[in-house]
Amino acid sequence: MKVIEPISSHFYFGGCDTVQLAKKYGTPLYVMSEDYICERCKEIREDFLKKYENTKAVYASKAFLTMEMCRIIEREGIGIDVVSGGELYTALKAGFPMEKVIFHGNNKTLEEIEMAVKNNVGRIVVDNLYELELLNSVAQAFGKKMKILFRITPGVDSHTHKYISTGQVDSKFGIPLKGNIINEAIKKAIDSSNIELMGFHFHVGSQLFDNSSHIKAVKILVKLMNDMKESIGFITKELNTGGGFGIYYFEGDESKPLRYFTDAIMETIKEECHKYDLLMPTVIIEPGRWLVGEAGITLYTVGSIKEIPNVRTYVGIDGGMPDNPRPALYGAKYEVIVANKMNQEKNSLVTVAGKCCESGDILRYDLKVPKLEAGDILIFKSTGAYNYSMASNYNKIPRPAVVMVSNGIDRLIVKRETYEYLLRNEL
Template identity: 45%
Template structure:
């Protein structure tokens, strides 16, 4: 879109257009909820993170790169820990896991969820105490369960009858009594993308509540008396802003707790309501604070326990995205700018769907800003795209960028800490970017950039 057309668009949409399409009054503005707390725009217009200029980061580490504001991540861990002082806060490692992040969440007093043998290996290698680890997964292998049991993992969230059989046989052979939670699918459809809603009945996770499978699993574990049943687990989805889904989930799970008490005389001491707490990817997102979440969830659980005449169980939650998502932005370099017949301006960067698949996979929305300078040019409505051989290779679907955006500019996309590096690929044989942690004006590499040698090392043909 041409500059004069962008000016006209700004005039037309600035007050009357849909909110997502309104040009900003200042294209250089950083909207605080979208960015890590240590990100600023310097006097010369370039972004800094924890006092370090992004141009220096690009020079030292190249682009694309994931940039982690370590103090921001630590502050978010402390915010959740302070909001839930009598509960267990598990960092959902699937959002992003490396040894440095494991150490950070451990130092800040959090527990850790893993959902594969590889994630468990990272956690143990980084020194996370095994008793503070929870192990998820709908198809844990015998080898994975064996490693978890032998390491002394604090809890295993069982997900199927086959898994109960495997774990029971393993526990008998090892002479141990693993602590377990039963994952319950409660039939709550979270207001999120179909592929990340995890508690409706027609999906792969957990035991059905409506069909009686969850109750049967709990009764089986109690009757066989090999595994230690600590409680029930529910996770209703991701990127959730409304706690009404948690209210319905808690009501149904606690009703099952009461059923178990009435049938077996056992009050289970724990309840895990999962995670999925949303963050701000664009100005249209309005996430709740940890303190507000804690207040709402406690009210829900206390109220339902009162109805069921249950002792209030120890509550667990599993924030992942809410901790690491806003703490990271991805730094790109612009390669080409293409005005397609006045329809749209395409800004191509040196990464794409290999470092952020979420836009293509989930139709996710992101924001972006020119990071290497400020601009006085009029805003244009642009689409930020990647370098991959796919028309769906989109990083940011719609964003207002300055009309003078040009090759060589650095572009920053906030909110990329969750599921971007962890779901990254080598599509088109593009090496995955590094992760750079910045704190107190100093940068350190916590995950190095892949190289062509790394790609060729696996190709043994």
């Protein structure tokens, strides 16, 4: 067999030449590293699940969900958190064990609740009293008893973008600890014939580099556990501490190992439970972005190059806002490289513009690169989370394909959409 030598000027990912991947599958192209995903899962097992008793980990699948991802996560021994009927259906079609699924959402529809109950989802995180009553009636109709957690808004402000901060008092998520709402909710749950309340859930925000928000929230939740034990005799069996662990996107991001967050969470729960003479609950974490964010890259092909003298040079690519809305939504920044010119000097300053009919469709301002030409391949790093899952068909642009790579082998896991596919539901 002929041995193909690596090309030094090309960027390799998961052992694969990304320039060749672009030729084989076309661009834009999402590429995911199975090796990286498995390394993260191993870190979860070694530094959390094996290190501490009575712990569970579930993958927050809204970050990136395909049937192949479900199969990888199941193989790695981790559960899945879903937030919609579509995500639940994906897990079902992939044959994911329903007892390892946690169903979130602030306004689950009747249809979604019926799907969850019918298929025996392991836990439902109840967001409000309306949902509690609806779930109990559905469970009663199906002759089942559903295990739930209440999502609590702990009133903790996290240092992150306001669109991904979720633990503050003024939040669309969860039951606030102001007033008597949570007491009423717990009493209703206990009195509900087809509900078994297991405990509580919180999520303080996303893309966090500091564990102080988690520590504050844990202290608030353990106090709630004690208050509920003393006032109505409710014993908390499970405490879900969410996720939100930050990853590296751009200079200035100081990502931490999982244990930086989980050790602090577990030590605080242990100390607080000892203080209140409470039994340690089963502790659950929900990493999503942390697990897949750095496992993904996106490939684009350079097209037009428009130089405005003494102003700016715009480099047009064949993707943009539809496949990566995060720069427009959050002002997100990414590291960018030229896959076919890795060993060339970066002597040009350009702005990378998407192809949408929107002035805001800019993926990166003021990027230093080698001299670019039409046909060059740009790579945006750390696009594994919230890129494929948030992609749209704006301007009737088909969504990209997704390729999984591992040890130099590539395989297609999501086909590229066609124009015909775009019109499949139109009459």
